[in-house]
Amino acid sequence: MKLLQIFLTAITIIHFTYSQELFELTTRLDDPRLRFLFHRFRNFVFNSIGKTSYKTKGVFLQDKFPDNMPFPCDIRIGKSREQPKSIHKLRPGDISVVGALGDSLTCSTGAMAERMMELSMENRGLAWSIGGQWNWRNATTLPNILKEFNPSLIGYSFDDSFPFHKASQFNLAEIGAVSNDMPFMARALVKRIKSDRRVNFKYDWKVVTISIGGNDFCSFICLMDKPERLPDMHRISLMKTLRYLKNNLPRAFVNIVSVPHVETVMIYPGKPRSCSFIHRGECACWVGPLANVTKESRERWMKIQQRFIQVEEEVAKSEEFRRLDEFAVMYQPWSTNVSLIVDGKRDLSLLSFDCFHLSQKGNAWGGTALWNNMIEPVNKKTINWYNPLKKFNCPTREHPYIYTYDNS
Numbered sequence: 001m002k003l004l005q006i007f008l009t010a011i012t013i014i015h016f017t018y019s020q021e022l023f024e025l026t027t028r029l030d031d032p033r034l035r036f037l038f039h040r041f042r043n044f045v046f047n048s049i050g051k052t053s054y055k056t057k058g059v060f061l062q063d064k065f066p067d068n069m070p071f072p073c074d075i076r077i078g079k080s081r082e083q084p085k086s087i088h089k090l091r092p093g094d095i096s097v098v099g100a101l102g103d104s105l106t107c108s109t110g111a112m113a114e115r116m117m118e119l120s121m122e123n124r125g126l127a128w129s130i131g132g133q134w135n136w137r138n139a140t141t142l143p144n145i146l147k148e149f150n151p152s153l154i155g156y157s158f159d160d161s162f163p164f165h166k167a168s169q170f171n172l173a174e175i176g177a178v179s180n181d182m183p184f185m186a187r188a189l190v191k192r193i194k195s196d197r198r199v200n201f202k203y204d205w206k207v208v209t210i211s212i213g214g215n216d217f218c219s220f221i222c223l224m225d226k227p228e229r230l231p232d233m234h235r236i237s238l239m240k241t242l243r244y245l246k247n248n249l250p251r252a253f254v255n256i257v258s259v260p261h262v263e264t265v266m267i268y269p270g271k272p273r274s275c276s277f278i279h280r281g282e283c284a285c286w287v288g289p290l291a292n293v294t295k296e297s298r299e300r301w302m303k304i305q306q307r308f309i310q311v312e313e314e315v316a317k318s319e320e321f322r323r324l325d326e327f328a329v330m331y332q333p334w335s336t337n338v339s340l341i342v343d344g345k346r347d348l349s350l351l352s353f354d355c356f357h358l359s360q361k362g363n364a365w366g367g368t369a370l371w372n373n374m375i376e377p378v379n380k381k382t383i384n385w386y387n388p389l390k391k392f393n394c395p396t397r398e399h400p401y402i403y404t405y406d407n408s
């Protein structure tokens with residue numbers, strides 16, 4: 001038993017350290033034999049750990065909305081009487097389909113992890129942008145909020161799963177994914193939505209949330225010849241992805257959310273030792289022996305990430321995606337000044353066991369922050385996250401629509 005444990009822990013570490021390499025092979029993984037083996041391996045890991053998201057106790061859980069409290073918003077304002085024809089008149093309840101592209105942050109990796117091994121489980125049902133396990137009271141994710149306005153919403157992940165499992169639904173995120181993988185993932189997403197019989201492909205309104213870059217910053221930036229080129233490469237990849245969605249996914253509203261600043265979770269005094277150890281594998285460009293990390297190198301990466309985030313906002317505002325009836329892109333900035341300091345103290349329960357990924361609680365704060373951003377006008381969007389019980393926006397009679405750059 002002990003031996004198995006050690007073996008699995010070893011796999012977990014390898015799995016984390018080398019997931020990048022595996023995903024560099026996106027094209028080679030298209031080889032069915034390799035993909036088969038890869039899925040076999042991942043299924044083996046999945047079954048060895050078992051589902052972890054059904055825990056009911058732990059510091060990693062959010063504060064729940066009390067049972068006797070009604071849903072905070074008036075759901076009658078939140079849904080149009082007739083399906084709108086313009087994306088600038090879209091209300092939350094008009095959304096029928098959700099989807100997501102991204103990395104482990106969108107996989108909700110290790111949200112319920114209490115042990116090293118459990119960090120390999122993807123608690124997708126709890127993912128901030130795309131999880132639909134339980135309901136808004138105890139899993140305050142974007143889909144669980146949207147479900148209150150439209151109970152027939154589909155696309156959210158049901159519970160623990162990998163992207164090739166049915167329960168992942170329209171969550172195409174992959175651990176280790178980088179910016180460059182986005183166009184490929186977008187094609188896979190469209191294929192999955194199109195082939196789903198529950199979807200009226202041309203008619204249904206869809207919301208897709210994209211969040212990518214953590215691996216570019218943690219694992220690749222220090223291996224690049226010209227790291228300063230990363231933001232421009234990101235721009236190309238994002239434009240390609242958005243153009244593809246615009247031309248191939250009718251009636252889509254795309255959210256772009258930046259990965260939080262790496263230094264927020266990497267650099268602070270008193271980091272638990274177990275986390276320092278894991279971070280060496282997860283974020284080798286910032287800590288650990290792989291790259292020659294110095295204060296100067298970190299500052300350099302920080303500047304590049306700042307530019308990367310600016311690029312995401314610039315791309316979202318591109319003329320080519322403006323004033324269209326059935327497609328819009330919005331940059332949602334909640335993560336740009338996100339802090340772990342809550343009431344004057346660092347709250348590590350927002351993070352998973354590895355002090356890197358989000359816990360269930362962190363996912364609930366993130367899901368609510370994304371929801372809040374969607375119904376806040378441009379230039380008035382909140383740039384931090386809060387306890388869902390303390391800050392929960394609602395559409396108003398004056399402006400019941402999800403904000404776009406053209407109806408703000």
Ligand SMILES: *[C@@H]1O[C@H](CO)[C@@H](O)[C@H](O)[C@H]1NC(C)=O
Pocket residue numbers: 055056057061134135138
């Ligand atoms: C959340 O609520 C569901 C249904 O009400 C329940 O089955 C589940 O155990 C709850 N989970 C937690 C962590 O409270």
Ligand SMILES: *[C@@H]1O[C@H](CO)[C@@H](O)[C@H](O)[C@H]1NC(C)=O
Pocket residue numbers: 290291292
């Ligand atoms: C680290 O620094 C040493 C000495 O400056 C250099 O020889 C080595 O190539 C560097 N390694 C990396 C990964 O940059």
Ligand SMILES: *[C@@H]1O[C@H](CO)[C@@H](O)[C@H](O)[C@H]1NC(C)=O
Pocket residue numbers: 337339383
């Ligand atoms: C960002 O957060 C810090 C605290 O973490 C705060 O001092 C600062 O004012 C915030 N910036 C903005 C623009 O709100």
